[in-house]
Amino acid sequence: MESKSDSYAGSLVASLLSRMRRFLFHVLSTGPIPNHIAFILDGNRRYAKKQKLKEGMGHRAGFLALMSLMKYCYELGVKYVTIYAFSIDNFKRQPEEVQGLMDLMLEKIEGLLKEESIVNQYGVRVYFIGNLKLLNAPVRDAAAKAMKATANNDKSILLICVAYTSTDEIVHAAQEAIEEKWGETQESSKASGAQNSEICQEKHEGHRTIKLADIERHIYMGLAPDPDILVRTSGESRLSNFLLWQTSTCLLYSPKALWPEIGLRHIVWAVLNFQRVHPYLEKRRKQV
Numbered sequence: 001m002e003s004k005s006d007s008y009a010g011s012l013v014a015s016l017l018s019r020m021r022r023f024l025f026h027v028l029s030t031g032p033i034p035n036h037i038a039f040i041l042d043g044n045r046r047y048a049k050k051q052k053l054k055e056g057m058g059h060r061a062g063f064l065a066l067m068s069l070m071k072y073c074y075e076l077g078v079k080y081v082t083i084y085a086f087s088i089d090n091f092k093r094q095p096e097e098v099q100g101l102m103d104l105m106l107e108k109i110e111g112l113l114k115e116e117s118i119v120n121q122y123g124v125r126v127y128f129i130g131n132l133k134l135l136n137a138p139v140r141d142a143a144a145k146a147m148k149a150t151a152n153n154d155k156s157i158l159l160i161c162v163a164y165t166s167t168d169e170i171v172h173a174a175q176e177a178i179e180e181k182w183g184e185t186q187e188s189s190k191a192s193g194a195q196n197s198e199i200c201q202e203k204h205e206g207h208r209t210i211k212l213a214d215i216e217r218h219i220y221m222g223l224a225p226d227p228d229i230l231v232r233t234s235g236e237s238r239l240s241n242f243l244l245w246q247t248s249t250c251l252l253y254s255p256k257a258l259w260p261e262i263g264l265r266h267i268v269w270a271v272l273n274f275q276r277v278h279p280y281l282e283k284r285r286k287q288v
């Protein structure tokens with residue numbers, strides 16, 4: 001059992017580490033701080049295997065790592081954090097694993113709403129991004145509840161991509177943009193009393209004139225600026241169908257650590273690298 005002096009020493013060390021971290025962040029903030037960092041949470045099952053844990057425990061450890069990372073990002077002044085929590089392709093995994101992940105998600109979303117959670121400590125507004133109708137009803141309802149409950153938080157933003165892939169996001173946005181154009185075309189045809197053949201012609205023209213901005217208006221991630229840094233753990237540098245539309249001028253950082261092993265040093269290193277290439281990234285952005 002932990003004695004009183006042990007717990008006193010423990011809280012002293014925690015407070016010292018927190019002060020050191022804040023000092024480090026203060027020094028870092030003399031340079032540009034990324035506005036948006038996105039994470040691909042790779043390597044949770046490998047971590048469980050490495051630590052000889054049950055597979056689901058890797059994802060639980062991954063969630064704890066996520067909480068620490070969010071804390072570091074928000075303390076550092078990063079406004080937007082996006083995570084790839086579950087891709088549409090992940091539905092192809094063994095049914096027990098998918099169910100285990102959905103159960104974990106449900107439990108953790110409910111936990112995020114508790115008063116003492118990081119979301120409330122840091123004034124985080126939560127968005128769930130993706131094809132949410134693919135989720136089971138309890139997770140979808142919990143996601144809707146979390147978005148509603150945090151709607152008045154405005155200090156920071158957490159975007160949780162679930163049932164998400166970039167190609168699905170782009171197809172969805174293109175479809176909505178076409179429907180919007182078609183709606184406008186019909187309206188203007190009605191107003192001018194055009195004949196059916198003319199409507200068809202206008203519809204055709206309307207489709208042909210879809211612009212980049214029409215698609216961007218309907219992209220799920222449109223509520224956030226493009227990420228400045230994309231972190232993918234476990235040494236992989238593939239994007240795996242994540243934020244393909246949004247990452248043309250983004251710094252990719254792929255530390256060897258498995259997701260549950262990610263920590264403060266990785267964030268500091270990512271930000272230092274971002275600061276080093278910042279003038280170049282800004283130039284590229286202006287050109288784009």
Ligand SMILES: CC(C)=CCC/C(C)=C/CC/C(C)=C/COP(=O)(O)OP(=O)(O)O
Pocket residue numbers: 041042043044045046047059060062063066084085086087090101104105106108109160
């Ligand atoms: C509410 C909320 C935000 C919950 C998030 C929970 C969480 C940590 C989800 C990660 C899910 C996932 C499929 C990660 C990829 O690791 P992997 O399973 O592919 O592991 P591997 O790369 O070792 O195979």
